[in-house]
Amino acid sequence: MTVAREPGVALWRQIARTVEAEIASGSHLPGGRLPTEAQLSQRFGVNRHTVRRALEELSRSGLVVVEQGRGSFVAEDVLEYAVGTRVRFSETIRAQNREPSGDPLDLRETVADKVVATALGIRAGARVIRFERLGFADERPVALGTHYFPGARFPGLLAALREAPTITAALALVGVRDYRRRVTRIAARLPTAQEAELLRMARNRPVLVTESINGDEAGGTVEFGVTRYPTPRVQIVVES
Numbered sequence: 049m050t051v052a053r054e055p056g057v058a059l060w061r062q063i064a065r066t067v068e069a070e071i072a073s074g075s076h077l078p079g080g081r082l083p084t085e086a087q088l089s090q091r092f093g094v095n096r097h098t099v100r101r102a103l104e105e106l107s108r109s110g111l112v113v114v115e116q117g118r119g120s121f122v123a124e125d126v127l128e129y130a131v132g133t134r135v136r137f138s139e140t141i142r143a144q145n146r147e148p149s150g151d152p153l154d155l156r157e158t159v160a161d162k163v164v165a166t167a168l169g170i171r172a173g174a175r176v177i178r179f180e181r182l183g184f185a186d187e188r189p190v191a192l193g194t195h196y197f198p199g200a201r202f203p204g205l206l207a208a209l210r211e212a213p214t215i216t217a218a219l220a221l222v223g224v225r226d227y228r229r230r231v232t233r234i235a236a237r238l239p240t241a242q243e244a245e246l247l248r249m250a251r252n253r254p255v256l257v258t259e260s261i262n263g264d265e266a267g268g269t270v271e272f273g274v275t276r277y278p279t280p281r282v283q284i285v286v287e288s
Contacts, residue, residue: 155209158178
């Protein structure tokens with residue numbers, strides 16, 4: 049397929065329009081890799097400089113993300129994940145007209161290291177319940193969370209987490225009617241190989257990492273969580 053020259057319209061702009069139309073039609077899916085510059089050059093019968101100019105235009109418009117050394121990708125819809133005093137994964141996802149789901153990866157009783165113990169206000173070596181879960185929005189992974197709960201305070205929580213569809217529902221089964229966010233720390237780093245695989249992202253793109261502490265109405269600490277979010281698929285919005 050070559051590009052027919054239109055009077056007054058540059059070849060690179062015609063190529064950009066064609067690729068843009070293909071993205072709009074679903075021929076190239078969000079997050080998917082586009083053909084290489086060499087492949088596009090051969091397809092349209094132009095030199096690589098012309099193709100590169102078209103991709104630069106699509107990148108400026110936000111439709112395409114160009115990654116040095118990896119190629120060009122269709123930009124993904126950004127999920128705004130709100131962090132306030134009352135954070136609920138399913139509610140946040142549904143609020144943006146997407147369907148939430150989760151895949152439990154690990155659920156077991158273990159002992160608290162110094163970091164977990166300090167966050168939960170218990171002694172190091174005390175029993176904790178560790179729950180790791182991969183959260184999805186419309187079947188795309190958006191959050192990899194590791195949650196810790198004080199085992200001595202919630203003796204029935206391990207079984208509740210196995211049965212309940214959400215963490216909120218599991219906590220309700222052991223008497224926690226409501227809980228709220230006390231502290232949220234946000235940082236960024238490159239993902240590990242396992243994180244990148246689970247979140248379906250490149251190793252050279254950062255993850256946003258939140259460390260959070262949640263407490264109940266009586267002032268007790270309920271949960272310490274560490275969650276990793278893939279960029280640019282997710283951005284965190286801090287609500288006042």
